[in-house]
Amino acid sequence: xxxxxxxxxxxxxxxxxxxxxxxxxxxxxxxxxxxxxxxxxxxxxxxxxxxxxxxxxxxxxxxxxxxxxxxxxxxxxxxxxxxxxxxxxxxxxxxxxxxxxxxxxxx
Amino acid sequence: xxxxxxxxxxxxxxxxxxxxxxxxxxxxxxxxxxxxxxxxxxxxxxxxxxxxxxxxxxxxxxxxxxxxxxxxxxxxxxxxxxxxxxxxxxxxxxxxxxxxxxxxxxxxxxxxxxxxx
Numbered sequence: 344x345x346x347x348x349x350x351x352x353x354x355x356x357x358x359x360x361x362x363x364x365x366x367x368x369x370x371x372x373x374x375x376x377x378x379x380x381x382x383x384x385x386x387x388x389x390x391x392x393x394x395x396x397x398x399x400x401x402x403x404x405x406x407x408x409x410x411x412x413x414x415x416x417x418x419x420x421x422x423x424x425x426x427x428x429x430x431x432x433x434x435x436x437x438x439x440x441x442x443x444x445x446x447x448x449x450x
Numbered sequence: 451x452x453x454x455x456x457x458x459x460x461x462x463x464x465x466x467x468x469x470x471x472x473x474x475x476x477x478x479x480x481x482x483x484x485x486x487x488x489x490x491x492x493x494x495x496x497x498x499x500x501x502x503x504x505x506x507x508x509x510x511x512x513x514x515x516x517x518x519x520x521x522x523x524x525x526x527x528x529x530x531x532x533x534x535x536x537x538x539x540x541x542x543x544x545x546x547x548x549x550x551x552x553x554x555x556x557x558x559x560x561x562x563x564x565x566x567x
Contacts, residue, residue, distance in 0.1 A: 377552070379554075386545060386558065387495065387554075387557050388557070389553065389555050393553075432497075432554070433552075434551070434552020434553060437509055438512065439497040439500075439552065441496065443494050
């Protein structure tokens with residue numbers, strides 16, 4: 344199975360700053376890497392698909408990059424509503440696997 | 451508007467069975483693969499199973515293979531998950547999700563399943 348390692352586990356942020364979250368795969372997943380946001384007590388929401396493709400309705404401050412084994416989710420100007428857990432997921436092979444998540448908290 | 455509404459969860463004893471349902475609306479159900487993804491309390495996400503458009507192909511995670519069965523009724527726009535031989539480690543919130551190629555693009559609100567004596 345493909346193991347996705349997300350770092351850091353927790354990130355303390357200040358509103359307005361630009362941040363980057365990492366997702367590293369144990370083997371190449373090409374660009375079959377997707378990002379989800381899960382706010383407290385809510386269902387996950389798709390943020391970015393295929394490493395860098397934007398999703399309708401998602402604020403433009405969210406962007407993704409990477410291919411192969413190294414991927415990054417960036418938030419350009421963190422807002423309070425972004426305090427959530429972010430998961431990456433690979434769809435290159437079965438079983439589809441998720442990373443353990445990165446939690447954004449207020450500094 | 452795409453809506454996915456799960457039902458059928460609750461408390462069940464180890465070794466017993468439970469069937470979850472997911473009612474879909476706002477899209478042509480038969481045009482999409484569908485999936486179940488679960489999340490144990492305070493834990494991350496785990497893909498459970500997926501099913502093809504007409505239900506002819508099904509796929510399972512190793513932890514549920516042989517115990518869980520995913521199915522669908524396109525006439526009713528409903529997805530199901532039959533869970534047998536339940537274990538304490540199956541305790542989780544179960545999400546129904548629309549599965550577009552390799553992406554889970556819409557998720558339901560989730561239903562809690564607690565396996566305990």
